[in-house]
Amino acid sequence: MSVHDKTVAELSAGLAAGEYSSEELTRAFLQRIQGPGNELNAFVTLTEERALEAARAADRRRAASQAGPLTGVPMAHKDIFCTRDVRTSCGSRMLDNFISPYDAHVVEQLNAAGMVSLGKTNMDEFAMGSSNETSYYGPVKNPWDTQAVPGGSSGGSAAAVAARLVPASTGTDTGGSIRQPAALCGITGLKPTYGRVSRYGMIAFASSLDQAGPMARTAEDCALLLEAMAGFDQRDSTCVDQPVPRYSDALNQDLAGVKIGLPKEYFGEGLDAEVARVVDAAIEEYRKLGAEFREISLQNTALAVPAYYVIAPAECSSNLSRFDGVRFGYRCENPQDLEDLYKRSRGEGFGAEVKRRILVGTYALSAGYFDAYYLKAQKVRRLIRDDFLAAFNEVDLILGPTSPTVAFNLGERADDPVSMYLSDVYTIAVNLAGLPGISHPAGFAHGRPVGVQLIGTHFDEARLLNAAHRYQQVTDWHTRAPEAFA
Amino acid sequence: MEWEVVIGLEIHAQLATRSKIFSGASTAYGAEPNTQACAVDLGLPGVLPVLNAEAVNMAIKFGLATGCTVAPRSVFARKNYFYPDLPKGYQISQYELPIVHGGEVLVELEDGSSKRVGLTRAHLEEDAGKSLHEGFEGVTGIDLNRAGTPLLEIVSEPDMRSAKEAVAYMRQIHSLVRYLGICDGNMQEGSFRCDANVSVRPKGQEEFGTRAELKNLNSFRFIERAINFEVERQIDVIESGGQVVQETRLYDADRNETRSMRTKEEANDYRYFPDPDLLPVEIVEADIERARAELPELPDAKRQRFMEQYALSDSDAGQLTASREVADYYEAVVEASAGEGKLAANWVIVELGGALNRSDLDIADSPVSAAQLGGMLKRIADNTISGKIAKDVFEAMWQGEGDADAIIEAKGLKQVTDTGAIEAMVDEAIAANPKQVEQYKAGKEKLLGFFVGQVMKASKGKANPAQVNELLKKRLSD
Numbered sequence: 001m002s003v004h005d006k007t008v009a010e011l012s013a014g015l016a017a018g019e020y021s022s023e024e025l026t027r028a029f030l031q032r033i034q035g036p037g038n039e040l041n042a043f044v045t046l047t048e049e050r051a052l053e054a055a056r057a058a059d060r061r062r063a064a065s066q067a068g069p070l071t072g073v074p075m076a077h078k079d080i081f082c083t084r085d086v087r088t089s090c091g092s093r094m095l096d097n098f099i100s101p102y103d104a105h106v107v108e109q110l111n112a113a114g115m116v117s118l119g120k121t122n123m124d125e126f127a128m129g130s131s132n133e134t135s136y137y138g139p140v141k142n143p144w145d146t147q148a149v150p151g152g153s154s155g156g157s158a159a160a161v162a163a164r165l166v167p168a169s170t171g172t173d174t175g176g177s178i179r180q181p182a183a184l185c186g187i188t189g190l191k192p193t194y195g196r197v198s199r200y201g202m203i204a205f206a207s208s209l210d211q212a213g214p215m216a217r218t219a220e221d222c223a224l225l226l227e228a229m230a231g232f233d234q235r236d237s238t239c240v241d242q243p244v245p246r247y248s249d250a251l252n253q254d255l256a257g258v259k260i261g262l263p264k265e266y267f268g269e270g271l272d273a274e275v276a277r278v279v280d281a282a283i284e285e286y287r288k289l290g291a292e293f294r295e296i297s298l299q300n301t302a303l304a305v306p307a308y309y310v311i312a313p314a315e316c317s318s319n320l321s322r323f324d325g326v327r328f329g330y331r332c333e334n335p336q337d338l339e340d341l342y343k344r345s346r347g348e349g350f351g352a353e354v355k356r357r358i359l360v361g362t363y364a365l366s367a368g369y370f371d372a373y374y375l376k377a378q379k380v381r382r383l384i385r386d387d388f389l390a391a392f393n394e395v396d397l398i399l400g401p402t403s404p405t406v407a408f409n410l411g412e413r414a415d416d417p418v419s420m421y422l423s424d425v426y427t428i429a430v431n432l433a434g435l436p437g438i439s440h441p442a443g444f445a446h447g448r449p450v451g452v453q454l455i456g457t458h459f460d461e462a463r464l465l466n467a468a469h470r471y472q473q474v475t476d477w478h479t480r481a482p483e484a485f486a
Numbered sequence: 487m488e489w490e491v492v493i494g495l496e497i498h499a500q501l502a503t504r505s506k507i508f509s510g511a512s513t514a515y516g517a518e519p520n521t522q523a524c525a526v527d528l529g530l531p532g533v534l535p536v537l538n539a540e541a542v543n544m545a546i547k548f549g550l551a552t553g554c555t556v557a558p559r560s561v562f563a564r565k566n567y568f569y570p571d572l573p574k575g576y577q578i579s580q581y582e583l584p585i586v587h588g589g590e591v592l593v594e595l596e597d598g599s600s601k602r603v604g605l606t607r608a609h610l611e612e613d614a615g616k617s618l619h620e621g622f623e624g625v626t627g628i629d630l631n632r633a634g635t636p637l638l639e640i641v642s643e644p645d646m647r648s649a650k651e652a653v654a655y656m657r658q659i660h661s662l663v664r665y666l667g668i669c670d671g672n673m674q675e676g677s678f679r680c681d682a683n684v685s686v687r688p689k690g691q692e693e694f695g696t697r698a699e700l701k702n703l704n705s706f707r708f709i710e711r712a713i714n715f716e717v718e719r720q721i722d723v724i725e726s727g728g729q730v731v732q733e734t735r736l737y738d739a740d741r742n743e744t745r746s747m748r749t750k751e752e753a754n755d756y757r758y759f760p761d762p763d764l765l766p767v768e769i770v771e772a773d774i775e776r777a778r779a780e781l782p783e784l785p786d787a788k789r790q791r792f793m794e795q796y797a798l799s800d801s802d803a804g805q806l807t808a809s810r811e812v813a814d815y816y817e818a819v820v821e822a823s824a825g826e827g828k829l830a831a832n833w834v835i836v837e838l839g840g841a842l843n844r845s846d847l848d849i850a851d852s853p854v855s856a857a858q859l860g861g862m863l864k865r866i867a868d869n870t871i872s873g874k875i876a877k878d879v880f881e882a883m884w885q886g887e888g889d890a891d892a893i894i895e896a897k898g899l900k901q902v903t904d905t906g907a908i909e910a911m912v913d914e915a916i917a918a919n920p921k922q923v924e925q926y927k928a929g930k931e932k933l934l935g936f937f938v939g940q941v942m943k944a945s946k947g948k949a950n951p952a953q954v955n956e957l958l959k960k961r962l963s964d
Contacts, residue, residue, distance in 0.1 A: 098531065
């Protein structure tokens with residue numbers, strides 16, 4: 001088995017056993033990115049020299065017996081995380097020239113753990129999109145079928161992991177941006193509880209929804225990464241000061257008697273029948289593992305997408321105001337005056353989807369509309385959260401499809417924002433409620449991967465990882481590789 | 487028609503925290519441009535604000551000192567607008583739920599009466615940076631050192647009825663925030679500034695007139711002049727058949743006029759909404775108690791104490807407690823003089839106050855220290871010098887010639903208290919002015935002053951005036 005087929009846990013063991021050095025691993029993965037991976041457009045920046053330096057430092061650390069479980073393991077960062085002295089573009093022309101002077105908390109944490117970052121992965125512009133088609137650097141292709149989208153917004157991260165270009169990557173999830181591409185690319189991705197991972201240095205899309213998380217092939221790898229990523233950071237006021245459990249220690253707990261709810265709203269109209277059949281098979285596997293299922297209702301599910309598409313644009317319209325051509329980022333040529341500077345810098349620096357959301361959000365916050373849109377959406381948000389909390393009085397976990405369909409074709413929904421928005425129907429409510437969710441591979445439909453989503457109660461990431469891991473112990477969907485990248 | 491003026495003020499007091507309200511950068515004034523702006527102040531991608539707890543503590547103190555309700559839960563909101571010196575494209579402020587609300591202050595007016603002015607609210611917010619238009623050719627300079635400096639915006643009710651009342655209110659707040667140690671009150675540096683909402687209405691009318699908001703009022707003198715100008719302008723508009731429009735007007739101190747900046751139609755829609763990067767500010771009883779324990783003695787209490795402890799009149803005590811700096815100086819003088827409370831009051835108010843006024847100095851910059859002044863008062867009290875000679879000693883101290891004792895010694899100003907020497911001068915004065923002696927004896931007793939003057943002149947002011955009086959009376963009635 002070549003190294004690129006190995007998981008983080010396996011590479012960690014191999015490094016510990018001295019089977020290869022971090023430098024060797026790093027070179028091997030860099031070769032894959034530049035070779036077979038090139039056609040996927042998964043990376044916007046490769047940091048080859050820095051990676052080799054970091055790998056050699058990791059090898060020295062290991063020689064000094066100071067290595068941790070992640071030391072020397074290659075990975076990649078979604079290009080939404082600020083990385084010191086490295087371009088941080090957020091998939092936008094606006095930041096095409098932005099070299100961050102500082103590291104995000106997540107980057108610091110994984111650096112400290114000794115992970116070796118190979119570069120920055122492609123993404124939808126400012127994380128706004130579900131297909132990776134809004135990136136200034138062009139779309140990412142799905143390694144299972146290069147006609148298909150990888151999902152978004154963490155599409156570059158998902159495609160890179162699925163194609164074995166890196167064993168793991170960071171992602172961010174505002175409305176499904178980790179889970180949906182994980183599902184569409186056949187990998188495992190975890191969105192932690194809001195407040196579990198610091199947002200410091202993660203370029204904001206919608207501050208009350210954004211959360212960073214790991215993307216890898218297995219739940220076990222996600223557990224290892226989350227242990228390093230999570231933790232209190234006083235630079236983020238919304239980060240919660242709560243101890244980080246050893247997720248990897250709890251992976252093998254028995255699922256006997258675990259109660260899993262099946263929200264009837266997640267299995268209704270809009271769900272592809274083939275996808276539904278894959279989800280049913282996964283339910284059967286969980287049942288064999290001892291889980292007990294019952295139907296539940298999350299009655300306000302239909303309101304999640306509309307509420308989200310008020311709140312997220314409202315916050316983004318304000319968050320993106322700092323990109324004004326004055327201090328950093330794109331500035332138009334020869335501005336005539338201040339207004340011209342603003343209008344053209346922003347008009348030329350942002351892409352269409354970002355502009356659409358800024359306009360929607362600006363409208364929703366405007367005098368005379370604020371109550372009808374923003375306040376109403378916040379009330380809906382509360383109802384959605386209440387639905388979940390009520391459900392968690394009866395069940396330990398909630399299960400359903402991650403996405404109503406498999407990966408769609410590039411260009412297929414690009415001109416139809418509403419159908420694009422609806423591809424996040426099962427993931428968005430989880431962000432509105434601040435809950436953790438995981439998507440893991442569960443099979444194939446129409447020849448493309450299908451993901452199953454597990455949702456837990458606040459700060460119950462350990463149980464999500466435990467359930468997904470047990471499932472992965474008895475199934476092999478997570479080990480399947482796209483033919484062209486095996 | 488008789489018009490009534492209605493004024494409400496929005497005062498911006500820069501809080502005297504060491505670091506900024508949402509970042510760790512220093513708030514010190516006067517650094518090189520953009521050297522005190524960190525990643526958070528620059529609004530770099532990915533940065534987040536963290537609230538400075540001391541700013542909250544200072545706002546609570548202000549609330550307690552003005553009888554405001556301290557909100558158990560207040561919320562930071564974003565005020566969205568584009569401007570080059572506003573790095574994030576929004577200002578973090580408080581909108582619907584301010585940290586304190588509903589208090590009042592009693593303002594003393596020139597005629598000695600006092601007036602209640604209601605406080606609607608005071609809220610925390612960050613300051614913007616500065617746009618520098620001078621010294622650049624064809625471009626504007628941006629200095630973000632001030633960006634993120636904590637401000638307390640103190641909003642009054644429209645309770646003031648003249649420019650003078652507005653100034654008196656502003657002085658009162660200015661004194662209070664310095665008493666509380668929450669603002670240095672430096673108006674030149676912009677640490678304390680205000681906007682005024684001004685309208686007029688026919689006397690007796692309930693309903694308010696349309697108001698104009700005057701911006702950029704950064705001295706007590708300008709406030710009074712700007713309001714008076716604006717009142718005249720509004721009355722002129724109405725009396726010539728026009729209507730006052732709701733607008734923001736900028737005061738131009740050089741021309742002493744207000745100019746329209748933008749009308750209501752042109753006003754920004756700030757699209758306020760709760761800042762999702764910050765949690766609501768939760769204030770519990772223990773926070774309030776801690777702030778209360780840190781409160782200094784406030785002006786009214788100090789005034790009462792001065793009246794009792796130093797036997798001062800209400801008016802003297804009021805003048806001495808008008809600012810914390812003056813009160814502290816006064817008490818230091820009393821201590822250095824070994825308890826001459828009344829004498830110290832006279833000297834601080836009349837002599838020192840006059841000298842400072844003439845030189846346009848604050849008491850903090852007085853060339854005569856409290857210890858020096860107190861030392862001199864001691865010499866008045868023990869009859870080493872007379873009150874009159876003391877004025878010369880004070881002048882010498884003001885010129886930097888040293889302490890009172892050294893000056894008295896060097897200039898030979900020690901008072902003559904030797905009865906024999908004074909008697910000789912008295913006799914001389916009587917002998918030299920027989921006509922006046924005759925008049926005095928005929929009943930024109932006012933002439934005693936003339937003789938005192940003669941003796942004092944002969945002694946070069948050094949004779950003890952009480953002794954001179956006594957001896958003259960005795961001799962003249964012989």
